[in-house]
Amino acid sequence: MAADKPLALTLGEPAGVGPDIALVAWTQRKELKLPPFYLTGDRRFLDSRAARLGLTVPTASVAVADAVGTFAKALPVVDIGVAATAEPGIPDQSSATAAITSIRHAVDDVRAGRASAVVTNPIAKSVLYRAGFEHPGHTEFLAELAASGAQPAPRPVMMLWSATLAVIPVTIHVPLREALTRLTTQDIIETCSIAADELKRRFGLSNPRIAISGLNPHAGEDGSLGKEDGEIVAPAVAALRQSGIDARGPLPADTMFHEAARKTYDCAVCMYHDQALIPIKTLAFDDAVNVTLGLPFIRTSPDHGTAFDIAGTGRAKPSSLIAALHLAARMAAQPAP
Structure with a gap:
């Protein structure tokens, strides 16, 4: 995928902060040296939101091929043929x-080679569910869109990345009780294998170091605090090492994330959602990026939600979106393996 092509930025939930941070990011394009991007959406809606925010952001309806040339003087918008009418904080x-x-x-656009990567603004899952959306979230929907012909949907892996820490949860958006019953050795192996491959291919790491957490306190304390670490996690680590991946664990999760520990690995793979996301949101709340690994295209996203309570107020920070744009461009610039 050519790194000199624009990034495709989605609208996200129109009533949320996605439109706000897209507009603000464009105003900072020069000083932050943002890679060219265009937004797939409704230009009139963006003009209305810019006026509400008091921003001077000229927009231009363009074809994707004209987005890079337009970006310096106007925010390029590729029309999707759907009018957005929601007021800030009030989905309709x-x-x-x-x-x-x-x-x-x-x-x-990305699959056709017109754009180099997808950057998605936050969606409101509850709004989509009420409209009949059948996927748990962005990640699973993107996996379905990645399927083609007889090829099944790939297995997506959610990574939260920052310059400080990168983490991956094996189980994601399921209740904790269900996560415990779903966790298998094979899931851990597949997740870590995809992570190792993508860290090589998309991040340029020749031999990624993967730290794998235990499930139980103290990684089970030799079985006295639960058998899962010995019966589920340890066999996965052994299999990964046998396949040539630099993996170690199961490690006690409570000692994996201090500064000295973080220097010993490139990515931490954890067993459930909060075990992975609490440390990165503590260390890099404003600039962490959600990256979907395992897809045939690059996808990044801000690591925050729609923030309905501050949409349209001008208080939303664009820092995570800006980090997502920079990371998408960096990944697209990696030479083909």
Whole structure:
């Protein structure tokens, strides 16, 4: 995928902060040396939101091929044919269709080679669910869009990345009780294998070091605090090492994330959602990036939600989106393996 092509940025939930941070990010394009991007959405809606925020952001309806040339003087918008009408903080009947159509357009552009990567603004899952959306979230929907012909949907892996820490949860958006019953040795092996491959391919690491947490306190304390670490996690670590991956564990999760420990690995793989996300959101709340590994295209996203309570107020920080744009461009610039 050519690194000199624009990034495709989605609208996200129209009532959320996605439109706000996209507009603000564009105003900072020069000083932050942002890679060129265009937004798949409704230009009139963006103009309205910019006026509400008091921002002077000229927009231009463009074809993707013209986005790079337009970016310096106007925010390029590729029309998706769906009007967004939601007020800030108040999703309406247009919200789900606008958000989903924007994602589809961005993915189509990247898969067709018109854009170099997809950067997604936050969606409101509850709004999409009410409209009949059948996926747990962005990640699973993108995996379905990545399927083609007889090829099944790839297994997506969610990584939260920052310059300080990168983490991956094996089980993601499921209740903790269900996560414990779902966790298998094979899931850990597949997650870590995809992570190792993508860290080589997309991040340029020749031999990624992967630290794997235990499930129980103190990684089970030799079985006295639970058998899962010895019966589920340890066999996965052994299999990964046998395959040539630099993996170690199971490690006590409570000692994995201090500064000295972080220097010993490139990515921490944890057994459930909060075990992975609490440390990175503590250490890098404003600039962590959500990256989907295992797809045939690059996808990054801000690591925050729609923030309905501050949408349209001008208080939303664009730092995570800016980090997502920079990381997407960096990944797209990696030479083909």
